Amino acid sequence: MTNYTLEEKDSFIVLGFGTELQSDYTDYAGINKEKTDFWEAVKQDGRLDTLKSVAANDYIFAVNEAVNNKMMYYAGVMTDAALPEATRVIQFPKGEYLVVKGEAQSADELSQMLTGIAFGQALPETQEVAYVGGPNATVEMGQRNGLVFGEMWIPVVRK
Template structure:
């Protein structure tokens, strides 16, 4: 099984550009295609660069959340201040998180690797903790032509 840790994290809020995922929850190929198209669009149209210019640090977040029964995906950053131009502020509560780290050649590869490990491998086998909803994210940074990061998934003790 992929290595993971259970850690206590402080509350934090990210500012994000949003998209609604239209694929079914179990259509992983469709979901990944929609996310790839979204990241391509925001990279091309300059909206991601504008968001990153308002960031407190160099971390970028790929966030997933269900809002009003809709699956949402965000490109997000920790904002420098509350005057950030974004579609939504996403609050991550303080508490217990499942944390999985990794490195990959691209943002897309890192996000897929970590999300797959969390939801396809670790959570189905984890007996002491459960994910009961709320936003989850992959926090990443570019380091030496690679992307390093960690999946952050809020969990509760069973």
């Protein structure tokens, strides 16, 4: 069973490579296909390994961010390092985050599941906080018992 909590987090930086998602924001199948294709590309061309080489921990971030009215999507790691070829330095604010935990067969499946629960159930159900934009991320934290586990982190404000 997946649950959600509200957690206080310090500000942190994710360095990433990104792509602009072209599908309409209501086209979940199109968005998911674009995200899957993007992950395959960053794994195959070595960009993910480059990011891992400067990471502060083993977490792999899949970040969603609206930039200049564009839906941007990034593969990233938590780090203070700089890579000249990286697409973006993403600043996550200090504050309260809605955190959804889960596990799945693959990182892709985990990301889709956590996003669905976070935006489809947790945010609509919670009465005390609201998501007002800013970057949010699925965080792949590791593997156990043959499953990928991780969390979705969404910055929120008190209503």
